[in-house]
Amino acid sequence: MxxxxxxxxxxxxxxxxxxHHMGIRFTDEKLELGADVANSYxxxxxxxxxxxxxxxxxxxxxxxxxxxxxxxxxxxxLKKEAIEVLEKTGTYPYDYAYIxxxxxxxxxxxxxxxxxxxxxxxxxxxxxx
Numbered sequence: 001m002x003x004x005x006x007x008x009x010x011x012x013x014x015x016x017x018x019x020h021h022m023g024i025r026f027t028d029e030k031l032e033l034g035a036d037v038a039n040s041y042x043x044x045x046x047x048x049x050x051x052x053x054x055x056x057x058x059x060x061x062x063x064x065x066x067x068x069x070x071x072x073x074x075x076x077x078l079k080k081e082a083i084e085v086l087e088k089t090g091t092y093p094y095d096y097a098y099i100x101x102x103x104x105x106x107x108x109x110x111x112x113x114x115x116x117x118x119x120x121x122x123x124x125x126x127x128x129x
Contacts, residue, residue: 023063099123
């Protein structure tokens with residue numbers, strides 16, 4: 001298991017506090033605050049017996065849920081919970097992590113996974129390896 005230390009190094013406080021459709025997205029793509037996050041794909045499709053070779057685009061970007069679907073009182077509370085979630089999921093093999101928010105979310109197939117619709121980057125997380 002890989003040990004990592006993570007810090008939130010940039011956050012759009014207004015956008016982060018006004019939205020309760022939030023998650024933490026790991027990726028190999030470097031993004032900036034305010035960037036749109038591309039929709040994810042159902043990579044498990046290849047396990048289906050009659051799979052046609054085409055991945056299905058989801059309605060949003062996959063992320064690890066945090067916040068329980070509620071808005072945060074202040075940015076310190078948001079950062080604290082985000083770091084706690086990041087510490088629990090510190091084995092993801094990606095170079096970048098972001099706090100994303102969107103207009104809605106649905107539950108994904110994995111534990112704690114959500115699909116964030118119309119996702120944008122509202123926070124940047126530094127991963128120290």
